[in-house]
Amino acid sequence: MSRFATKLHIFLRLTALLAALLLCALLVAPAVAADTPYSGRIGTLNWSVESGLLTISGTGAIPDYTEHNPAPWSGHSNIISRVTLGNGITRIGAMAFYDHKLIKSVSLPHTVNTVGTMAFAGCEGLTTVVMPKVTHIESYAFSRCKSLDGVVLPESLKTLGDHAFYWCLSLSYIRIPALVTELGRTVFGYCSALLRADIAAPVAQLPEWFFYGCDRLVSVTLPKEMSGIGDDAFTRCQSLNRLYYTGDSEKLDTLIEDIAQSVPGFSVGNVASDSNVQPPATGKDVVTEGDEMKVTDIEISTDTDLVVRVEQTTTYPVVGDGTTELIPDEIDTTIHATITGGDGWDNVIDVIKKEELEHSTFEGDYGDQSPVDVQITLQQNSPLSGDWLSQLAGHKATVTITTPDGSRWSFDCQHLAGQEFEKSYNLTYSLMRYDDLSDEHKAVVGSAPCWWVYFNSVVSFPVTVEIFLDPLAARQNATLYESVKNEGLNKLQAAMIDYEGYVSFTLGNINTAVRYLLAMNVSGTSAEEVVIPDSMMGNPDDLIDLVPLDERYTLTEPRGLLGMTMKEFTRLTLTVVGVFAAIVGILVLFFIINGKRKAKIATIRAQVMGTDALEEYDAAQKEKKSPKKRNNPFKKDQK
Numbered sequence: 354m355s356r357f358a359t360k361l362h363i364f365l366r367l368t369a370l371l372a373a374l375l376l377c378a379l380l381v382a383p384a385v386a387a388d389t390p391y392s393g394r395i396g397t398l399n400w401s402v403e404s405g406l407l408t409i410s411g412t413g414a415i416p417d418y419t420e421h422n423p424a425p426w427s428g429h430s431n432i433i434s435r436v437t438l439g440n441g442i443t444r445i446g447a448m449a450f451y452d453h454k455l456i457k458s459v460s461l462p463h464t465v466n467t468v469g470t471m472a473f474a475g476c477e478g479l480t481t482v483v484m485p486k487v488t489h490i491e492s493y494a495f496s497r498c499k500s501l502d503g504v505v506l507p508e509s510l511k512t513l514g515d516h517a518f519y520w521c522l523s524l525s526y527i528r529i530p531a532l533v534t535e536l537g538r539t540v541f542g543y544c545s546a547l548l549r550a551d552i553a554a555p556v557a558q559l560p561e562w563f564f565y566g567c568d569r570l571v572s573v574t575l576p577k578e579m580s581g582i583g584d585d586a587f588t589r590c591q592s593l594n595r596l597y598y599t600g601d602s603e604k605l606d607t608l609i610e611d612i613a614q615s616v617p618g619f620s621v622g623n624v625a626s627d628s629n630v631q632p633p634a635t636g637k638d639v640v641t642e643g644d645e646m647k648v649t650d651i652e653i654s655t656d657t658d659l660v661v662r663v664e665q666t667t668t669y670p671v672v673g674d675g676t677t678e679l680i681p682d683e684i685d686t687t688i689h690a691t692i693t694g695g696d697g698w699d700n701v702i703d704v705i706k707k708e709e710l711e712h713s714t715f716e717g718d719y720g721d722q723s724p725v726d727v728q729i730t731l732q733q734n735s736p737l738s739g740d741w742l743s744q745l746a747g748h749k750a751t752v753t754i755t756t757p758d759g760s761r762w763s764f765d766c767q768h769l770a771g772q773e774f775e776k777s778y779n780l781t782y783s784l785m786r787y788d789d790l791s792d793e794h795k796a797v798v799g800s801a802p803c804w805w806v807y808f809n810s811v812v813s814f815p816v817t818v819e820i821f822l823d824p825l826a827a828r829q830n831a832t833l834y835e836s837v838k839n840e841g842l843n844k845l846q847a848a849m850i851d852y853e854g855y856v857s858f859t860l861g862n863i864n865t866a867v868r869y870l871l872a873m874n875v876s877g878t879s880a881e882e883v884v885i886p887d888s889m890m891g892n893p894d895d896l897i898d899l900v901p902l903d904e905r906y907t908l909t910e911p912r913g914l915l916g917m918t919m920k921e922f923t924r925l926t927l928t929v930v931g932v933f934a935a936i937v938g939i940l941v942l943f944f945i946i947n948g949k950r951k952a953k954i955a956t957i958r959a960q961v962m963g964t965d966a967l968e969e970y971d972a973a974q975k976e977k978k979s980p981k982k983r984n985n986p987f988k989k990d991q992k
Contacts, residue, residue: 393425398442402429404784404804405455405821405854410439417447417469424449431455434478434821434854435759440464445472447491454478455824455854460734460757461487468494470514476501478853480523481730483757485509490517492537499523502546503691503730503755505660506530513540522546525662525689526634526653529554536560538583541567548653548662549634551597552576559586568592572634572653580604582611590616592636597628644671645682658694661704663687665711684715687726693733698741701729709748724765725750731757734781739774742814746770756780761819761855772814779810782818787870797834797842798872806833806871812863820871824854830883831856832875836868847875848884857886 392401398411407426409415418424424446426433430453437460438445444467450456452475459473460483467489473479474496481503482495492514495501502523506513508530515537518524524544529536533554541547543566550564551574561583564570570590577600587593593616598605605624613619625631633654640647649666666685669677686708690701708725716722727750734757745752746769753763762780787803794803806820822831829850834842850856856871 391429395425400426402426402433403786405432405434405823406437406784407433407435408437408439409442412441412443414444414467415442415446415449415469418449418451420448420451423451427451427453431825432823434824436460437758438462438465443467445469447471448474451475457481458755458757458759459483461485467491470494471496473498481732481755481757483732485733488512490514492516493519496520502662502689503732505691505693505732508532511535513537515539516542518544520544525651526550526655526660528552528655531555536563538562539565543567545569548572548636548651550574551628551655552579557581559583561585562588564590566590569636571595571636572597572631574598574628574631575608576600577604580607582608585615587612587615593619594623595634596624597626597631598624599626599628641671645669646671646677656697656700658692658697659700660691660693661701662689663704663708664689665708681719684712684719684722685726686712687728689728689730691730691732692735695735698735698738701727702741702744705745705748705750709750712749724767727752729754731755733757736777736779736810739776739778742769742772742774746772754780759821763817763819764815768815775811775813778812780812781809782820783807783809784820784871793841794836794870798832798870798875801872801875803873804871806869808863808865808869810863811865812860815859815861816863817857817859818863819855819857821855822850822873824852826850826854826873827852828889829874830878831871831873832878833858834870834872836870842870845869846884847878847882849886849889851886851888853888857884859884 391403392399394400395416397413398409398415400407400409402408407429418427432455433453434455434457436450436456440462441464442462443464445461445465447469448471449469450459450473451471453473454475454477456473456476456479458481459479461468463486465484465487468484468487468491470491471493472491473482474493475498476495477497477499479495479498480500482501485507486509487507488509488511490510490513493516494514495504496516496519498518499520499522501518501521502525504518504524504527506527506529510530510533512535513529513533517537517540518527519539519541520543521541522544523546524541525546526549527541527547528551531553534556536554536556536559538560539562540560541550541564542562544564545566545568547564547567547570549572550570552559553574553576555576555578557578557580559575559579559582563583563586564573565585565587566589568589568591570587570593572595573593574597577598579600593612596608596612598608605621609619609621609624633652635653636651638649638651640649646669647666648669649664652663654661664687666687668682668684669679670682671677688701688704688708690697690704692698692701705725705727712722712725729752731754737754745766748766750766751763752766753761755761758781760781783806785805785807787805790798790803808818827850830847831850832847833845835845836842845860846858848856848858
């Protein structure tokens with residue numbers, strides 16, 4: 354065999370092997386993707402994603418992950434808005450929920466003791482974290498959580514790592530509990546909304562850059578054990594004007610000197626010795642837009658089991674020459690309350706009544722105004738008290754309650770007048786996908802994607818419940834039905850899904866004796882009957898082009914071999930097959946051309962030498978090239 358033929362033979366065998374490997378990969382990759390597209394197992398833990406809810410159960414720690422080796426559920430981060438972790442999970446691994454921008458609320462079980470490095474970093478939509486027994490928060494754990502405000506550090510906490518809450522732009526109050534013995538650097542760097550910080554941890558030194566860039570920080574409480582402040586700990590904290598400190602005078606002089614290096618003019622006149630009696634920390638924002646100037650006064654206060662931020666925005670008209678009239682147009686008051694215990698409910702009532710009284714006084718002078726807006730975040734699954742509701746009945750206030758599992762419920766207190774209340778209400782719900790529809794239900798909703806909605810408590814008063822579906826389904830419509838035995842489906846309301854992926858239904862009551870069915874884009878639903886949320890009323894053009902959402906969870910594809918989607922893998926396979934086919938085609942063409950060339954040469958030689966002479970010449974050449982036969986010494990013995 355010639356050298357060329359040998360190389361060609363090897364090449365063809367390698368090409369055939371490559372084709373076989375590609376064929377195997379085609380057969381294996383779909384099977385891998387189909388086995389665990391939205392659920393799986395990691396060690397002793399199981400995880401699943403359904404209806405925007407990521408559930409992780411089992412015992413042990415969630416492993417550490419990296420950017421190149423992300424958590425298995427990270428491929429579905431565009432639909433995960435809630436996280437439920439089962440009892441038995443002990444640790445949240447590094448980067449476990451990194452960059453999950455849609456997560457709104459996280460409630461950690463009592464068994465979790467550590468939140469790992471960058472575990473929730475970049476969760477820009479995260480507003481609330483409940484972590485009752487956490488002892489260690491590692492570096493960058495909640496960095497760049499730009500919406501995070503409802504966070505209460507647990508009394509069990511012992512260490513707080515570097516940059517743990519770096520760039521949390523909405524964080525307005527923080528208290529570092531007394532068991533903390535280790536503080537990192539730049540923990541609250543660039544928390545530009547932070548107004549008040551209370552440090553109860555008995556540490557001797559405040560680390561460097563600790564509050565760097567907290568330009569609204571007004572009030573700080575330092576422990577009596579503290580005797581020094583690290584470099585730049587208060588740099589760019591130009592609003593700081595109040596220090597609460599009960600340590601000795603010698604330490605105080607050192608602290609004032611250290612603070613004054615970053616905050617010029619800070620002196621003993623800014624110090625109070627009683628840290629238990631503190632007036633609210635206050636701030637002010639002024640924004641002028643067009644013919645309006647909005648002045649927002651912000652007040653932070655704490656009470657037993659309660660942290661309250663009150664924002665009162667007064668709008669003044671701006672006349673043509675740019676001057677502002679002193680007579681205001683309107684006043685808007687928002688109360689943000691984080692309740693950490695049972696007494697918080699009663700204390701927030703006092704705040705609501707106080708603000709409503711001021712509101713009523715304003716109305717008497719300037720005319721009718723909007724109700725007081727109350728936003729309550731629960732740090733524990735405490736039921737809503739019927740007695741608490743009866744105290745608010747008839748008041749001019751709207752209340753929105755966010756529970757630790759991410760459920761959101763709202764009601765108008767004026768509509769509570771004359772209502773009779775149960776002892777308590779469990780404001781939670783769950784969703785379950787409903788694929789195998791009965792013929793009776795198909796006759797009503799057709800082929801629309803459906804879910805069963807299970808409410809966990811009877812609600813006997815008018816309430817609005819927000820149910821999470823999918824941000825990618827924004828501007829679609831969803832319809833809620835009652836499924837009454839022997840009566841079929843009774844349509845309750847159709848509403849549009851907002852940009853955050855929530856759909857809101859306003860119900861006269863909720864009855865757990867019936868089942869509720871949620872269907873998306875039911876054919877025949879007219880635009881006139883779909884309730885449009887206030888958040889989407891600003892741009893009517895957005896409401897015109899409604900693209901049907903065929904099927905939930907087909908929006909992200911399962912990933913198989915090499916982490917590619919089937920579309921990406923198919924494209925790669927077709928490219929490789931195309932290259933392979935081109936190479937084979939070139940080889941075939943080469944053999945055809947080479948065969949023709951040899952035939953032509955043979956014809957010419959036969960014409961020149963004659964057929965008989967040519968055959969004798971070729972035979973002689975063949976005999977020269979063939980190896981000589983060797984005598985076998987054993988041949989005679991074998992005979």
